[in-house]
Amino acid sequence: MENSCASSSKGSKGKRLWEKVKYQLVEYHSLPGYLRDNEYILDHYRSEWPLKQIFLSIFSIHNETLNVWTHLIGFFLFLSLTIYTAMKIPKVVERADLHKLQEELLTCLPSLPNMPDLHRLREELKTTLPSLSGWHVTELLYNCLPERFSHVNHTDVCVLRSMKEDLANIIAPLMLRPITRWPFFAFLGGAMFCLLASSTCHLLSCHSERMSYIMLRLDYAGIAALISTSFYPPVYYSFMCNPFFCNLYLGFITLLGISTVLVSLLPVFQTPEFRSIRASLFFGMGVSGVAPILHKLFMFWDQPEALHTTGYEILMGALYGMGALVYATRIPERWMPGKFDIAGHSHQLFHILVVAGAYAHYRAGLVYLKWRDLEGC
Numbered sequence: 001m002e003n004s005c006a007s008s009s010k011g012s013k014g015k016r017l018w019e020k021v022k023y024q025l026v027e028y029h030s031l032p033g034y035l036r037d038n039e040y041i042l043d044h045y046r047s048e049w050p051l052k053q054i055f056l057s058i059f060s061i062h063n064e065t066l067n068v069w070t071h072l073i074g075f076f077l078f079l080s081l082t083i084y085t086a087m088k089i090p091k092v093v094e095r096a097d098l099h100k101l102q103e104e105l106l107t108c109l110p111s112l113p114n115m116p117d118l119h120r121l122r123e124e125l126k127t128t129l130p131s132l133s134g135w136h137v138t139e140l141l142y143n144c145l146p147e148r149f150s151h152v153n154h155t156d157v158c159v160l161r162s163m164k165e166d167l168a169n170i171i172a173p174l175m176l177r178p179i180t181r182w183p184f185f186a187f188l189g190g191a192m193f194c195l196l197a198s199s200t201c202h203l204l205s206c207h208s209e210r211m212s213y214i215m216l217r218l219d220y221a222g223i224a225a226l227i228s229t230s231f232y233p234p235v236y237y238s239f240m241c242n243p244f245f246c247n248l249y250l251g252f253i254t255l256l257g258i259s260t261v262l263v264s265l266l267p268v269f270q271t272p273e274f275r276s277i278r279a280s281l282f283f284g285m286g287v288s289g290v291a292p293i294l295h296k297l298f299m300f301w302d303q304p305e306a307l308h309t310t311g312y313e314i315l316m317g318a319l320y321g322m323g324a325l326v327y328a329t330r331i332p333e334r335w336m337p338g339k340f341d342i343a344g345h346s347h348q349l350f351h352i353l354v355v356a357g358a359y360a361h362y363r364a365g366l367v368y369l370k371w372r373d374l375e376g377c
C-alpha cells in the first residue's frame with residue numbers, strides 16, 4: 001500500500017518535471033518549419049503544446065502574449081463602442097428631430113387664431129402618438145411661442161382638434177426611423193471579428209500545423225472583413241442619395257474582400273516569402289478607398305462634415321499604412337534581433353496601429369451618422 005503510494009507520488013513528480021521541461025519556451029532554430037515566420041525573434045516560442053497549456057499561456061509571458069492581448073483588448077474596446085453606440089446614438093437623433101419639430105412649429109402654428117388647452121392637447125397627443133410622451137410637447141410649445149400661450153385657460157375644441165391634426169401632420173414624417181445604422185454596425189462587426197480572430201490566431205497557431213493553417217486563414221479573413229466593412233459607412237452615408245454610386249462602390253469592395261479571402265486560402269500564400277505580397281494585397285485593398293473619398297469631397301466640398309470625416313479617413317489611412325509598412329519590413333527587431341522578442345516587435349506595433357486606425361474610423365462614422373440624421377437625404 002505504502003509502496004504503491006510512494007511510487008505513484010514519485011510518478012506524478014516525474015510527470016510534472018517532464019511537463020515542466022516539455023512546455024518550456026524554445027528558440028527559433030528548434031521550431032518546426034511551419035512555425036518559423038520571423039527569424040529576428042530568436043527566443044520565447046511555444047511549440048506544439050496541447051490545447052490546455054495553450055489556453056493557459058494567455059496569462060504567461062512568451063513572444064505572443066502581447067500579440068494576443070493587444071487585439072483582445074481592442075476587441076473589448078469595440079464591443080463596448082458597439083453597445084455604447086446602440087444605446088446612445090438614437091437619443092442624439094431624438095434631439096436633432098426635436099430641433100426640427102421646433103422649427104416646423106414656429107412656421108406653422110402662428111396662423112392659429114386662439115389658444116388651446118395645452119395640457120389637454122398634450123394628453124391627446126400622448127394617446128394618438130404614444131412615442132411622443134417623452135418629448136415634452138407642452139414645454140416645447142411654451143418655448144416656441146411664448147406670447148401666444150399667455151391665456152392657457154382658454155379652451156376651444158375646434159382649435160384644439162385642428163392644432164392636434166396640424167401637429168400630427170408635422171410629426172408624422174419625423175416619426176420615421178432615423179437614418180439606417182446597418183453600415184455602421186457592419187463596420188463595428190467587421191472590426192470585432194478581425195480583432196477576435198487575430199487574437200485567437202496568435203494564441204492557438206503554435207498547437208499544430210493543421211491548427212496554424214486554419215488560424216492563419218481565419219486571421220486573413222478577419223483583416224479582409226475589417227477593410228471591406230470599413231468602406232460601408234463612408235460609402236453608404238456619402239452616396240445614400242445616389243443609389244447608383246452607392247451600390248457600385250459597395251459591390252466593388254465586397255467583391256474585392258471576398259476575392260482577397262479566397263486568394264489567401266491558397267496554400268502558397270502562407271509562406272514567409274509571400275509576406276510582402278500579402279501586405280501589398282491588403283494595402284491595395286485599403287488604397288482603393290481613395291476613390292469614393294475623393295468623390296465625396298467633390299460632391300460635398302462645401303459641407304464641413306465632408307472635410308471632418310476626410311480628416312479622420314486620412315488619419316486612419318496613415319495609421320493602417322504605417323501598420324502595413326512595419327509588418328512588411330519587420331522593424332525594429334531586424335535591427336536588433338532577439339531584443340524585442342517579448343515586447344516591442346513589429347507585429348505588436350502593427351496590432352496597435354490597426355486598433356488606432358479602426359478607432360479613427362469609428363469617430364468618422366459618428367460624424368457621418370450625425371450629419372445624415374440632421375440633413376437626411
Ligand SMILES: [Zn+2]
Nearest residue numbers: 067198347351
Ligand atoms: Zn497579428
